[in-house]
Amino acid sequence: MTLVAICDLFADVSRESRGKRQQYTIDGVALTPQHGQLAVLLAQDVDTRVEARDRWALPSDVPRAGESLQATAQRIITKCVEIETAPWMVQVGAFAQTSTNALPTESELTIAFVALVPMGTEPGPAAEAAWFVLSELPQLPERQEHILQSAVAAVRDRLDLYPVAFRLLPAAFTLSELQQMYELLLGRRLHKASFRRALQAAWLVEPTDEWRSEGRGRPAQLFRYSPRKRRRGRRGVRFDLLG
Amino acid sequence: MTLVAICDLFADVSRESRGKRQQYTIDGVALTPQHGQLAVLLAQDVDTRVEARDRWALPSDVPRAGESLQATAQRIITKCVEIETAPWMVQVGAFAQTSTNALPTESELTIAFVALVPMGTEPGPAAEAAWFVLSELPQLPERQEHILQSAVAAVRDRLDLYPVAFRLLPAAFTLSELQQMYELLLGRRLHKASFRRALQAAWLVEPTDEWRSEGRGRPAQLFRYSPRKRRRGRRGVRFDLLG
DNA sequence: TCAATAGTGTCTGTTAGACATTATGGA
DNA sequence: TCCATAATGTCTAACAGACACTATTGA
Numbered sequence: 001m002t003l004v005a006i007c008d009l010f011a012d013v014s015r016e017s018r019g020k021r022q023q024y025t026i027d028g029v030a031l032t033p034q035h036g037q038l039a040v041l042l043a044q045d046v047d048t049r050v051e052a053r054d055r056w057a058l059p060s061d062v063p064r065a066g067e068s069l070q071a072t073a074q075r076i077i078t079k080c081v082e083i084e085t086a087p088w089m090v091q092v093g094a095f096a097q098t099s100t101n102a103l104p105t106e107s108e109l110t111i112a113f114v115a116l117v118p119m120g121t122e123p124g125p126a127a128e129a130a131w132f133v134l135s136e137l138p139q140l141p142e143r144q145e146h147i148l149q150s151a152v153a154a155v156r157d158r159l160d161l162y163p164v165a166f167r168l169l170p171a172a173f174t175l176s177e178l179q180q181m182y183e184l185l186l187g188r189r190l191h192k193a194s195f196r197r198a199l200q201a202a203w204l205v206e207p208t209d210e211w212r213s214e215g216r217g218r219p220a221q222l223f224r225y226s227p228r229k230r231r232r233g234r235r236g237v238r239f240d241l242l243g
Numbered sequence: 244m245t246l247v248a249i250c251d252l253f254a255d256v257s258r259e260s261r262g263k264r265q266q267y268t269i270d271g272v273a274l275t276p277q278h279g280q281l282a283v284l285l286a287q288d289v290d291t292r293v294e295a296r297d298r299w300a301l302p303s304d305v306p307r308a309g310e311s312l313q314a315t316a317q318r319i320i321t322k323c324v325e326i327e328t329a330p331w332m333v334q335v336g337a338f339a340q341t342s343t344n345a346l347p348t349e350s351e352l353t354i355a356f357v358a359l360v361p362m363g364t365e366p367g368p369a370a371e372a373a374w375f376v377l378s379e380l381p382q383l384p385e386r387q388e389h390i391l392q393s394a395v396a397a398v399r400d401r402l403d404l405y406p407v408a409f410r411l412l413p414a415a416f417t418l419s420e421l422q423q424m425y426e427l428l429l430g431r432r433l434h435k436a437s438f439r440r441a442l443q444a445a446w447l448v449e450p451t452d453e454w455r456s457e458g459r460g461r462p463a464q465l466f467r468y469s470p471r472k473r474r475r476g477r478r479g480v481r482f483d484l485l486g
Numbered sequence: 487t488c489a490a491t492a493g494t495g496t497c498t499g500t501t502a503g504a505c506a507t508t509a510t511g512g513a
Numbered sequence: 514t515c516c517a518t519a520a521t522g523t524c525t526a527a528c529a530g531a532c533a534c535t536a537t538t539g540a
Binding site: 174175176192193196214215216217218219220221 | 516517518519520521522
């Protein structure tokens with residue numbers, strides 16, 4: 001074995017373990033409401049090769065030295081959207097490469113985070129990013145499709161435990177908007193009277209002095225998120241959802 | 244730079260990227276009921292160094308070539324317990340090294356899975372493993388304490404969505420045992436009559452012909468898990484748990 | 487017999503879901 | 514005026530939680 005060969009081998013190993021292709025990456029799934037649906041933030045693939053043009057993918061990056069997973073995900077999202085405060089975010093999980101159909105640009109392992117971004121937030125100026133409603137997605141790598149499904153499911157699973165719907169709304173909103181947000185996240189219709197009664201019992205919102213008139217009907221009062229008590233559910237076990 | 248120096252450097256990089264210390268590991272959190280509490284399966288640290296003796300830790304390993312994360316976790320768990328069928332298992336999440344307090348034996352990143360093992364399952368013969376009730380844990384690395392808390396929380400969060408309690412019971416059980424299991428997982432007492440009414444409405448169990456007498460009182464009928472319908476919850480939003 | 491546990495029947499306050507009604511704007 | 518939407522009141526069936534009661538064993 002010649003010295004040149006050893007150096008080549010060393011360079012190869014070094015690139016893999018230290019260089020841009022780390023053993024794992026972080027994927028950020030940013031969700032926002034748009035046209036009565038959920039929309040996800042996709043970025044143009046940074047890979048400049050010709051065959052990678054016009055390919056959309058979840059924003060992704062690797063952690064910097066000493067940077068936590070959550071901080072990395074925050075950085076990835078905030079780089080792609082015009083947002084002032086850090087959005088609500090939670091880890092979806094780790095996803096290994098599904099051995100078949102592996103793209104050369106994909107890392108062996110990725111850890112996905114899902115973030116909720118208020119409606120009306122624009123994609124960032126620097127990054128090549130855009131919102132896509134879930135029903136009109138471009139072609140995505142197989143693993144990213146799976147991550148996206150898991151991310152939406154992770155938000156839905158937390159709906160009745162955390163007030164995530166308010167994270168998707170502006171600071172002031174009408175109760176109809178709030179109900180539509182819950183219906184969007186739950187994927188089914190709710191009864192207006194019951195919804196408001198439950199909302200009142202939970203002491204989650206307070207009315208403002210403002211009213212908003214849109215279209216024909218009576219103007220709606222604006223509310224703001226303002227949790228008061230935390231009356232933990234002291235009811236028995238609900239088996240309805242089991243099975 | 245001499246050839247020897249280059250070779251040393253190469254060897255160092257190579258060990259990190261390919262050798263036994265991978266960039267990520269899989270941790271398995273096996274839970275079982277024991278003495279009215281949850282118990283976790285811990286293994287003796289495989290590290291044979293003197294200072295690592297008598298150190299208990301979560302069973303852990305790295306994926307083999309082409310092995311999925313879930314399959315790796317299954318292998319880790321089934322190696323440590325006397326179990327016939329694969330237990331219920333779900334991913335808890337990815338945990339990076341908390342930069343400070345990093346032990347040299349810990350990988351940079353670990354992906355934790357939690358498994359529910361039926362009561363009475365014995366630790367495996369080959370492995371140096373044992374059950375520890377959560378209130379009497381030995382000293383664990385800081386990150387493993389955190390993983391353990393997250394694993395228990397992950398199971399509790401799924402309690403009202405999936406019938407996980409049955410995974411902790413033998414095939415035949417009394418309704419009192421089932422109620423105790425729910426009380427153990429929920430961390431609070433339930434009302435007997437309400438519990439049974441909800442159970443009957445959910446069509447989750449069916450009675451067997453057997454009865455079991457333990458101690459003084461009237462013998463209890465044995466039931467088995469047998470989900471019939473899946474009456475998805477068509478009720479409104481419960482805000483009690485929000486806030 | 488007493489003690490202890492299993493299992494069931496009944497009552498009541500609460501609430502989800504449905505329906506109806508009033509209020510208030512725009513077309 | 515008609516229509517559309519907001520907001521609220523009322524009714525009912527269902528259910529959670531509580532209590533009481535019966536049933537069946539061991540001590």
